[in-house]
Amino acid sequence: MENLISLVNKLQRACTALGDHGEESALPTLWDALPSIAVVGGQSSGKSSVLESVVGKDFLPRGSATMENLISLVNKLQRACTALGDHGEESALPTLWDALPSIAVVGGQSSGKSSVLESVVGKDFLPRGSGIVTRRPLVLQLHRIDEGREYAEFMHLPKKKFTDFAAVRKEIADETDRETGRSRQISTVPIYLSIYSPNVVNLTLIDLPGLTKVAIGEIANLNVCMSFLVIILIVLIIVDGQSESIVQDIENMVQSYIEKPNCIILAISPANQDLATSDAIKISREVDPKGERTFGVLTKIDLMDKGTDAVEILEGKSYKLQFPWIGVVNRSQADINKNADMISARRREREYFSSTPEYQHLSHRMGSEHLGKVLSKHLEHVIKSRIPGLQSLISKSIIELETELSRLGKPVATDAGGKLYMTMEICRVFDGIFKEHLDGTRAGGDKIYSIFDSQLPAALKRLQFDKHLSLDNVRKLITEADGYQPHLIAPEQGYRRLIESTLVTIKGPAEAAVDAVHAILKELVHKSIGETMASSQTVPIILCFVICSYYTEGNTELKQYPTLRVEVANAACEALERMKEESKKATLQLVEMEYSYLTIDFFRKLPQDVEKGGNPTNSIFDRYNDAYLRRIVGSILIKVVLLSQTGSTVLSYVNMVCAGLRNSIPKSVVYCQVREAKRSLLDHFFAELGTKEVKQLGKLLDEDPAIMQRRVNLAKRLELYRAAQSEIEAVAWSK
């Protein structure tokens, strides 16, 4: 039996070595066929303990992994936010940073903020000196590691691990100067520092510049002598690069961090100063009047005057906060100068509280180690309570980002094939929209019909053939056509001239119809360009061309690519121009055809008419009298009588031809322009596109750099939010 079990063990080891873990594989898997025992159970049900008992060894990791996960998740999200430039500052994009809980350290200048931070971390790494030392927010993320050497990493130097904390201090000072240009000004752009150590608790702390009270405005309240001294001081400060506005700038910056409801305030007040004048308490009260998210920290307890103590404050009697006050004893300036190490400083601090009679009863909740633990615990609690809110914010943001991204479309392909494909797809979408306008799915095509139905007939009517065929005009034309020899039977040449000169006038309305349709087609081209969505970018390449899906999946206009937009518009308009010329030729030809050949029946009927009513023996002048001419013309006044006699007259012939042209002109226009535009609007453009090099194609798709940048930002943010969503879900489920 033992052999059998060890055989299975051996086989399982071999499977693992071959990468066969029972996961999906194209090869038959042996792993799945081997028997094994899986330990299942709820969280903290004792799975690991059962396993360890079976093995008889203590070898599995333990602890409140979920809680640690929470803080490291928030740390991760904060780092990701920073990488995306999301510092919680004003941005058109939804910001996750603001929703993430953080701890901001605030207090007056030299109140001991940096010392508290260093004590919590247990490392000496922050720049020290006179004046305003902290001039940029320092976002300090503490990561607890199980073992190994502690190290620090800056966000702006991602690949560099700092094991020497003096170098960390130097880098903070240098990076501050890089941003503020050694001008001693302050900057709101944070420095991100991560410290990995087995001696820290998971925590994110933000060190902010110290609040200061020196301001020009306060000089007025001082006596002359003092004012003089302060002015000299301020001049010195200004010479040193610090302007008066710095006081306000610092206050604004601190305020902007701590006013966010998710910010936990670590208010640092020195015990050797009156608490009533504490900058930290003053500013935190403004944003958190009930003290619901303010932790009061009292520094410099060891520096209090002899005979005084901080017991009243630490017991919450003189100034009550929701959370108990925590007293700390940091390294003094002398300790710093002597390079006293943090471990012994922490030990001395512990000893101070346990051995000072006034504080002995409070010693279990004093000191920087205790502070670190309290903050970590509180942060966990806050994060936990924020999870539902975070989840809904992230889900909402994901939807918003996806919508916006699909509106912007996919980025331009880099290779020639991809660029060509994208250009063609955009053109095809444009072409589809243009056709829809003509076919009635979209508005605009109906205007063409209204030209044929009302404008052309109205224009033909306005020609007033009867007026053109006035007796004087008829006489003139017939006489001219007869030349030196009057006609014998019928004035054929005269008829021809009359008809020709009348029908020629139809060219005007015919040409106008061509031009009007051309104008409408051009208008529809521009309309379609405006409506063209770069939806080819949102539809997977394998999908066939389904226009309706383009309309629903995205609505980025062709104007996203200004050059392509212009080129497509030009190509389409040039094509329409060519079609217009063809149409004009064909349509005018229709009119010309009508006067080039007159229907023969018309002439055959004329001699009979002459026989019936005319008198060929009359002199030429008699035959050209008004009655005779009127008969030729068939003027409206006498047309009833004369039409019945002559059967055909110039006017009726012209009207007959005109009625025919009224039908055939639209046919010609539609054939040459509308049908042709639907068929081959961009044929020339496509032919030219095929000959273009990748560079020229790139120029066509010269997207607005701002849009490109926005797409990149949105995509990164979406990636972050999706990752955050799955991580938060994992934590939320295991809560």
Ligand SMILES: Nc1nc2c(ncn2[C@@H]2O[C@H](COP(=O)(O)OP(=O)(O)OP(=O)(O)O)[C@@H](O)[C@H]2O)c(=O)[nH]1
């Ligand atoms: N004796 C003693 N000295 C302290 C204590 N806390 C801070 N100090 C000293 O007070 C001075 C100022 O401390 P910092 O931690 O630099 O103060 P800060 O608030 O960070 O200063 P800025 O960032 O410049 O505003 C330093 O010399 C510290 O050594 C303390 O609890 N006891």
